[in-house]
Amino acid sequence: MRFQPVALRPAEEELRSEVRAFLAEELPRGSYRPGLGMNAVHSPEFSKKLAERGWVGMAIPPEYGGHGRSPVDRFIVAEELLAAGAPVAAHWTADRQTAPTLLSFGTEDQRRRFLPAIARAECFFSIGMSEPDAGSDLASVRTVASPVEGGFVLNGTKIWTSGAHLNDFFCVLCRTSPLEDDRHHGLSQLIVSLSAEGVEVRPIPFVDGSHHFNEVVLHDVFVPESLALGEVGMGWQQVTSELSYERSGPDRFLSTYQLLETYLAERPAGGALPERASDAVGRLAARYWTIRQLSLSVARALERGQAPAVEAAMVKDLGTTFEQEVVAVLQDLADHDPDPGSSSLFESLLAQATLVAPSYTIRGGTTEVLRGVVARALRGQR
């Protein structure tokens, strides 16, 4: 069996208590509308409060302004925040994705410039990967960076760029060398300011009317040499190598947890659940417990220096599918079409979740791609 059980240490449980105390103080239940997951609510103010407590940039070493904490410490903070539906969207990408990439591949100058600001929740990033014609097939991106004196000139269009209208920079996957036989050669990542000249951010309204997605058109955008992330031409390796196994955290199974909690909270006090609901709630609780153990196991494996790519893909697949299952089960228990404007928090969250849930198994690697990763690993088995 691939997954090992995890026993948490006293210091890790203490960290959990600190986060819970912080949330009780800053986000008492009923004082805010819970967000459905990591991307739901953008609050630089809340992110800064977390940063002040040392809970942003936890993985960044102290010499770059971070806290040198372990993957399990980060897991614990993340799961407490997400279970509470806390507004973490502003710093999430910078913290979970950009910072590790800068640490692994960035130049010393880039690390010194960006990492402390990320850890202070003063610098926020978006992801510039998908294009209208390049989604799952990322290697087919057509954004081109042509070398000029002192840097590059960037032309192309990125799409589904969450938070581009709010954030400071985005990491753009682009082609710096012409397409050859091996499509993975000649790709690079450039760090681009979202307010640079030639960058046009166009909103793409989301299915629930919210503004997360954008199309970002790049027209002759100058990017200095110093903002080429890592090695020019090594973009593909950088994008695929370490990040794949970072993607199995609590943000992949807790997006709809608040839906279950509010469902229970709005039951008449002391009222037992009808048998059908009891059965459904019990199954959901059991599934949360199990998927959490799987995700935690990956975190501990990362702490041990392993690279559990297959395990991470399994967890992300199980987790995101489950996030949708929670919505489906609670839809089934609800006895009418949920009203987004309802005074019942559960009902309005259910309405929102119903619209948004299909995205859970699409974003950050579709279910089909994840299962392909697992299947490829099984191919050698006799």
Add this chain to the structure above:
Amino acid sequence: MNAELLGDTVERLFADQPPPGGRSRSPGAPSPAGPGPSDHGDLAGLWDTLAGLGLPWVSVAEEAGGAGGDLEDALTILFHAGRHAVALPLAETGVLGGWLLAAAGLRVPEGPLAVPVPPGLSSFSPGKGGGAPRDESGLQLARRGGRWAATGRMARVPWGAQAAAVVALAGSPDGPLVVLVPPDEVEVTRGRNLAGEPRDALVLDGVAVGPSGVGPAPPLAAEWLALRGALSRAALMAGALDAVSQRTVSYANERSQFGRPIASFQAVAQRLAQLAAAAEAAGLAAQVAARMLAGADGQDQPPPGVCLAVAAAKITAGRASREVSAHAHQVHGAIGMTEEYPLHHFTRRLWSWAHEWGSEAAWARWLGDRVAEAGAPALWPALTTGLRE
């Protein structure tokens, strides 16, 4: 004994058993060991080998005649037994019957034990003044002279007809007792579960039981037994799921159609990925729950976190059984639907064991009721209970 070493030893032992006649063996994939459903469960052979090594009594205290070791060791053995569809009452002899006897101050006899599978989960209410056995075991003890007389019916007793003795909780004027019933004077009706494993009905009518066969039940005996029963099945199922997963992947990598292994077709590959993940989930859940229950041994009451873990492990194993069996049969095609090909030895056990010691639905209702009772803010803290250093 070191856990990994124990697992490896047991795995080799089961793997070395010759498969019953006529069953095909795929190299590297686990095969069912021991007597199969066409026999009436002749317990000789493999049982004698295991008994010679003390394996059926791992986790039962040596002072009571057991082999020592802890609950986690015993559940590791069950995992590997499940991996080879071993048709023997290992759980009943060790973690269930052996445990009950030792806890009641009774000596564990030689030979396999039978412990009745309760018809449901209704006895499970730890900490709510439970412990008194309900009618599940259907056994009542009455005084007769200086001895006891046992009366009642027990349905679905694994290997009830061939066991050396039956161990059960019984009601009595003195409160709940553990009783060790000798096989003579028991009226037996042989039966089978879906996997063809013996599940016999036993009727007792004033069967005499001597003092060495009766002892006081430990506090909350029915509750602890329900947890152990559920976990014993979860461990067996986790093993069987691992075997099915491995066998199915091997099959898909070896079987070629249209000029290439069927595993190379996306539709099949996607199923293999789902099957593997489901088996892994059940495996980890059972392992964590085992370690947690082992850690709670000796406590007055099963802690709520442990009960949740066992419920989750049983529910996860149940769900995985359905999903994995469906994927495995689909990938195997027609050959997986034959009596000769070994797949059904595993899938039939999975379908059967999923209903024993609390079905998915029974444990889900129990868990859902506890969640509702505790209230919304208590759910997240409950879900974050787990193993602690």
